[in-house]
Amino acid sequence: MTDAHTDTQQQQQQPGGWLLQDVSNAMVALHKEQFGRGPTKTRSHLAGADALLCVMEDALLPAERAMVDMGEQQRVRESRMFFQVATAEQFVATVETITGRTVRAFASATDPDHGVVMENFVFEPERRRDGGPPPVGPSPGR
Numbered sequence: 001m002t003d004a005h006t007d008t009q010q011q012q013q014q015p016g017g018w019l020l021q022d023v024s025n026a027m028v029a030l031h032k033e034q035f036g037r038g039p040t041k042t043r044s045h046l047a048g049a050d051a052l053l054c055v056m057e058d059a060l061l062p063a064e065r066a067m068v069d070m071g072e073q074q075r076v077r078e079s080r081m082f083f084q085v086a087t088a089e090q091f092v093a094t095v096e097t098i099t100g101r102t103v104r105a106f107a108s109a110t111d112p113d114h115g116v117v118m119e120n121f122v123f124e125p126e127r128r129r130d131g132g133p134p135p136v137g138p139s140p141g142r
Contacts, residue, residue, distance in 0.1 A: 019099060020044040026094045027054045027119055034087050035061060039117065052095065052121040059110075059117040068112045076112040084108040095121050 023044040032038040039056035047053050060068070064076045084091075084107070092103045105122040 020046070022098050023052065023054060023095060026098060027056060027091075030087070030090060030094060031056065031059065031117075034090070035083070037061060050123045050125055052099070052123070054119040054121075056117045056119070058115050060112065060115045064112065065115070073112040077110050080108065080110040080117070091119060092121070099123070101126070 021044075024042040027044070028038040028042050039059035041057040042054065044052060044054045060076070064079070067073075067076050088106055091108075092106050095101075095106075096103055101123040103121050104124045105120075107120045109118045109120070110116070111118075
């Protein structure tokens with residue numbers, strides 16, 4: 001679940017509001033399951049038609065915070081990269097289930113100095129309603 005810092009009303013008013021809330025809740029649950037604790041603040045955002053970004057704050061483990069205090073930010077980044085590889089299938093499957101979209105690419109990034117973790121998902125382009133291939137290039141009016 002996201003916590004009291006998540007503005008539910010704002011989530012509901014933005015495009016995909018409930019879907020984004022579901023993704024945020026699922027990312028917190030996965031982090032708790034996989035790492036033993038979850039972030040204290042989480043927001044998910046659609047980034048265009050085919051991308052999703054989940055930003056999690058206060059996401060580091062106590063040992064990772066201690067490593068940052070020792071100046072070992074790169075080791076935190078490296079360990080998180082290994083966590084991502086080891087758990088990518090669970091993160092991708094969860095987002096695919098919630099969104100009904102196929103994830104084409106997944107990447108995780110960590111800013112150890114600020115305790116922020118970002119989960120990034122890129123979807124396969126959706127097909128047009130007439131069954132044709134997705135449009136190529138920028139949409140009209142952009």
